[in-house]
Amino acid sequence: MIDTQPEVKSNSVFDQMANLEHEQVVFCRDEATGLKAIIAIHNTVLGPSMGGTRMWNYATDEEAVNDVLRLSRGMTFKSALAGLNIGGGKAVIIGDARKMKNEALMRRFGKFVNSLNGKYYTAEDMNITMRDIEYMSMETPYVVGKPEYMGGSGDPSPMTAYGVYMGMKAGAKKAYGLDSLGGKNILVQGAGQVGKYLVDHLIEENANVFIADIFDDKIKAITDKHDKVSVVDPNKVFQMEMDIYAPCAMGATLNDETISELKCAVVAGAANNQLAIEEKHSAMLNDHGIIYCPDFLINSGGIANVYHEYLGNYNKERVIASTEHIYDVCLEVLNHSDDNKIGSHEAALELALQRIEKVGKVKLGE
Numbered sequence: 001m002i003d004t005q006p007e008v009k010s011n012s013v014f015d016q017m018a019n020l021e022h023e024q025v026v027f028c029r030d031e032a033t034g035l036k037a038i039i040a041i042h043n044t045v046l047g048p049s050m051g052g053t054r055m056w057n058y059a060t061d062e063e064a065v066n067d068v069l070r071l072s073r074g075m076t077f078k079s080a081l082a083g084l085n086i087g088g089g090k091a092v093i094i095g096d097a098r099k100m101k102n103e104a105l106m107r108r109f110g111k112f113v114n115s116l117n118g119k120y121y122t123a124e125d126m127n128i129t130m131r132d133i134e135y136m137s138m139e140t141p142y143v144v145g146k147p148e149y150m151g152g153s154g155d156p157s158p159m160t161a162y163g164v165y166m167g168m169k170a171g172a173k174k175a176y177g178l179d180s181l182g183g184k185n186i187l188v189q190g191a192g193q194v195g196k197y198l199v200d201h202l203i204e205e206n207a208n209v210f211i212a213d214i215f216d217d218k219i220k221a222i223t224d225k226h227d228k229v230s231v232v233d234p235n236k237v238f239q240m241e242m243d244i245y246a247p248c249a250m251g252a253t254l255n256d257e258t259i260s261e262l263k264c265a266v267v268a269g270a271a272n273n274q275l276a277i278e279e280k281h282s283a284m285l286n287d288h289g290i291i292y293c294p295d296f297l298i299n300s301g302g303i304a305n306v307y308h309e310y311l312g313n314y315n316k317e318r319v320i321a322s323t324e325h326i327y328d329v330c331l332e333v334l335n336h337s338d339d340n341k342i343g344s345h346e347a348a349l350e351l352a353l354q355r356i357e358k359v360g361k362v363k364l365g366e
């Protein structure tokens with residue numbers, strides 16, 4: 001029986017760690033810089049844990065704990081399913097990035113990462129820039145996603161978008177029998193780093209693209225480039241009739257209210273933790289006849305990119321080939337879901353857990 005219910009009701013950190021099966025959680029505090037951060041290491045069976053650092057102004061410490069635990073767990077399954085030999089980890093820095101972030105804070109955080117001696121590799125996530133990556137790198141070698149001028153692999157977002165595009169095509173193949181996206185009405189929610197590159201692929205394939213964002217400048221950057229893209233009010237996303245919904249902004253957009261409103265055949269997007277409550281909302285999508293391409297499966301292009309940087313001799317062609325494989329794995333997951341009458345989210349988790357278990361045994365025999 002796999003754990004597909006990460007909704008954590010207890011306030012005890014140990015209960016939450018036990019529920020989500022975490023190995024280690026590190027709380028970091030520094031008086032001088034005001035740093036408050038949490039590093040969560042979920043699982044290191046396949047290799048050292050890896051996942052980005054997010055800076056966010058959490059309303060409560062509990063909210064930060066919940067976020068870092070869910071995100072790090074997602075990284076374990078994402079990397080396992082992508083065939084990478086790394087485990088799942090993630091970090092959060094608590095505070096307003098615009099007010100608190102500076103060189104000293106980021107370097108102090110880098111020192112905390114270093115103290116784990118390579119059990120956790122960090123990278124960028126929300127509100128962490130290439131400059132911050134540089135600051136962390138001054139204190140620790142356990143940083144990936146470094147800028148190209150530092151010998152790193154640069155921004156992972158284009159590869160994430162490419163993987164989402166591959167997953168979306170697999171979803172279309174399952175829904176329509178053909179993987180062509182030409183003529184399909186596709187709504188991209190979130191015109192950010194991933195959204196903008198995803199739109200490029202969709203336009204190239206002659207899809208009818210709709211975008212929604214809460215910031216006009218993000219919309220303008222895309223409509224200036226592509227005159228065929230239509231703009232949708234971000235509050236009216238779920239009232240629109242569409243073929244494919246691509247959530248590329250925040251998590252939990254698939255919930256009780258939205259799923260009953262959603263008018264599409266396929267959901268395929270980049271956002272992490274799209275299902276508000278995994279088991280419940282995965283089943284609800286199934287009941288509504290909507291094909292759900294699991295988020296942690298199709299948004300793994302970015303982690304594959306930084307993984308190849310970590311291996312050394314970064315080779316973009318290799319990463320592209322590995323990201324294209326998302327198409328096959330997504331179809332395998334969707335078929336596994338059909339054959340076993342389980343949600344596609346559970347099907348993806350099962351395949352990820354199978355790999356961790358099988359490879360884990362090989363590693364034990366080393």
Ligand SMILES: NC(=O)c1ccc[n+]([C@@H]2O[C@H](COP(=O)([O-])OP(=O)(O)OC[C@H]3O[C@@H](n4cnc5c(N)ncnc54)[C@H](O)[C@@H]3O)[C@@H](O)[C@H]2O)c1
Binds near residue numbers: 250272
């Ligand atoms: N960047 C990557 O390589 C990567 C990898 C894996 C997963 N993800 C996930 O994909 C999602 C997008 O990542 P990103 O790097 O493009 O982030 P981003 O911050 O560049 O873009 C997010 C966009 O969503 C918009 N947005 C926020 N709230 C919105 C709302 N209510 N309605 C519509 N738009 C809204 C923001 O204005 C922004 O333009 C995130 O959930 C991220 O965790 C990103």
